[in-house]
Amino acid sequence: MEIQNRELHRITSTAIIHKDGKYLIVRRALSKKAFPGKWTVPGGGLEVDDYINLPKTAPGFPQWYFAIEKSLIREIKEEVGLESGKPRYLCDLTFIRLDGVPAVVLSYFCKWKSGEVKLNDENIDYKWVTAKEAKNYDLIEGISDEIEMVDKILNGADQNNLKFNIS
Numbered sequence: 198m199e200i201q202n203r204e205l206h207r208i209t210s211t212a213i214i215h216k217d218g219k220y221l222i223v224r225r226a227l228s229k230k231a232f233p234g235k236w237t238v239p240g241g242g243l244e245v246d247d248y249i250n251l252p253k254t255a256p257g258f259p260q261w262y263f264a265i266e267k268s269l270i271r272e273i274k275e276e277v278g279l280e281s282g283k284p285r286y287l288c289d290l291t292f293i294r295l296d297g298v299p300a301v302v303l304s305y306f307c308k309w310k311s312g313e314v315k316l317n318d319e320n321i322d323y324k325w326v327t328a329k330e331a332k333n334y335d336l337i338e339g340i341s342d343e344i345e346m347v348d349k350i351l352n353g354a355d356q357n358n359l360k361f362n363i364s
Contacts, residue, residue: 205298206291206298207294208243208301208303209240209241209300209302210243210266210269210284210305211239211302212238212239212240212272212273213305213306213307213343213347214273214279214307214308214309215351216308218327219325219326219327220238220325220331220347221239221277221279221309221314221323221325222236222237222334223316223320224320224322224323225319226321227321229319231294231295232337235335236324236334236335236337237337238343239272239273239277240273241269241272241275243264243265244268248264251267265303269284269305270284273307276316276319277314277317278312278317279310279313280311282309284306285305285306285307286303286305287304287306288304288343288346288361289301289302290304304343306350328344331345339361
């Protein structure tokens with residue numbers, strides 16, 4: 198596989214949203230290029246518009262803090278119509294997409310704050326599932342393991358001592 202550009206990466210983030218001991222999973226539209234019809238969690242790519250028009254965090258220098266979190270909150274609202282609590286970092290994943298573009302996925306988890314699920318055209322179904330039930334869905338590789346990690350954290354496990362074991 199040929200890498201398109203060794204310096205540019207596509208940056209995306211995902212959110213494992215939890216509510217009353219269950220986690221939101223969504224089924225990707227069949228028309229999606231990557232993982233059509235697979236189950237996953239809400240998320241999407243960082244866009245320049247997520248930060249460029251915000252006040253800079255340093256005078257005279259174009260830099261912005263929390264751009265990923267803000268883009269993730271935007272993606273949650275766009276994809277599933279929910280308000281969420283502050284995202285907490287879980288883990289990251291890097292890979293080379295089929296088109297040769299390197300990608301970085303930052304995985305977060307957050308509490309459901311308000312709203313009813315309203316899917317946009319990127320997804321065709323949703324379910325609130327337990328960590329155990331998530332294993333029964335055709336999830337994108339690794340998502341079930343991430344949900345399991347969040348479940349352990351929410352049940353008192355030390356996040357610093359958890360290991361990611363893809364099943």
